[in-house]
Amino acid sequence: METPLYFISDVHLMLNTSPEEESKQKKLFSFLTHISNKGGTLFIIGDFFEFYFEYPSVIPKVYFLVFSKLHALKESGVDIHFLVGNHDYWVQEFITSTLTTKTHLGETTITVNGKTFYLTHGDGLLTWDRGYRALKSVIRNRVFIWLYRWLHPTLGYKIADWVSHQGQHYIHTDEYNQKVVKELKVFAETITNEGADFVICGHYHQMVDEPVNGGRLIVLGDWIQYFSYGVFDGRTMELKRWKFDA
Template sequence: MDLPLFFISDIHLMLHPQGGENTKQEKLFHFLDHVIKSNGTLFIVGDLFDFWFEYQHVMPKVYFPFLAKLHQVRQAGIEVHFLLGNHDYWVMDFITDTLMTKTYYNDTTFESNGRKFYLTHGDGLLSWDSAYRILKKIIRNRWFIKCFRGLHPNIGYRFANWISKKGQHYVHTDEYNNRIVEDLMVFAQHKFNNGYNYVITGHYHQTRTVDRDNNKLIILGDWINYYSYAIFDGNDLVLKTWSDK
C-alpha cells in the first residue's frame, strides 16, 4: 500500500442529483486529482453512493461521471479500497472486479508503517441501536437481496429512493453527537486494548478526532457538509477538510 493513505466516507452521490450535487462532485474530482498527484492509496469507508444496487447486467447510469473519474484514478496506478456502507452494500462484479482494487463487505484491518488500522463503516455500532442491527441482518441477508434483485430495476430503485429520503437526517444536536462519540470510544478503546492504533469510522456525519495514549479514533465526517478526509503520511493520521483553494 503506497503512502500517503487517504480515507473518505459518506459522499452519498445522489441517484436524483439536486442542490449542491454539482459542487460536491467538482470538489470530489479535485480531491481525486490530488490523490493521483500524491501517488498514495485511497480508502472509501462506505456510503460512497446514496444508493447502489447492481444487477447481473444492469447498474445505475447516473453515476457515470464519477465512475469514469474513479477509473482514471485506477488507470493512474492508485489502489482504491472500498468498504461497503449501509447505502451501497449491494454490489456485484462491476464494483468488486472492474472498478475497485478491493471491496470489503465487513470491517477490515491492516498495518502500514508499523501502525495497525481498524476500519469500519460504523453502522450498527451504537449500544442503543439494537433495532438497526436486526434491520442490518435483513438487508444483508442473501435471500432478501435475491428477492430484491428479482424486482424490475424501476421498481427497486423507486423503493430505494423512498427509503433514502427517509434517512436524510444527518444533522444532529451537539449533545447527541457527543453521546455517539462516547459510545464509539468504548468500541475504539476495546480495539486499542487489542493492539490497534487507529480506529476509523464513517456513517455518523460528524468530524471528530479522539486521542488516547498515542492511539486515535477518527470519525470521518462526510462530503455533504464537511468535505472531510483523513490522511496517514506514515507517521500520523490527521483529519482534514478539503478546500478547492
C-alpha cells in the same frame, strides 16, 4: 501498500441531480485528481453512494461520471479499497473488480509502516441501535438480496430513493453527537486494547479525532457538510477538510 493513505466516507452521491450535487461532485473530482497526482492508496469507508444496488447486467447511469473518475484514478496506479456502508452494501463485480482494487464487506485491519488501522463503516455499533442491527441482518440476507435482484431496476431504485428520503437526518444536536462519541470511544478502547493504533469509521457525519488508550479514534466526517478526509503520510495521521475554490 503505497502511502499516503487517503480515507473518505459518507459522500452520499445522490440519485437525483441538483446544484448542490454538482458542486459536491466537482469537489470530489478535484480531490480524486489530487490523489492521482500524489499517488498513494484511497480508502472509501462506506456510503460513497446514497444508494447502490448492482444487478447482474445493470449499473445505475446516474453515477456514470463518478464511475469514470474512479476508473481513471485506478488506471493511474492508485489502489482503491472500498469498504461498504449501509447505503452501498449491494455490490457485485463491477465495483469489486472493475472500479476498485479490493472491496471489504465488513470491518478490516491493515498495517502500514508499523501502524495498525482498524477500519469499519461504523453502522450498528451503538448500544441503542438494536432495531437497526435487526434490519441490517435482513437487508444483508442472501435471500433478501436474491429477491430484490428480481425487481425491475427502475422499481428497485424508485423504492430505494423513497426509503432514503424517509427520516434521513445527518445533522444532529451537539448533545446527541457527544453521546455518540462517548459510545464510540468505548468501542475504540476495546479495539486499541487489541493493538490498533487508529480506529477509523464513518457513518456518524461528524469530524472526530480523539486520543483513546494510546491510539486514536477518527470519525471521518462527510461530504455533505465537511468535505473531510483522513490522510496518513507514512508517519502521521491527520483529519482535514478538502479546500476547493473553483
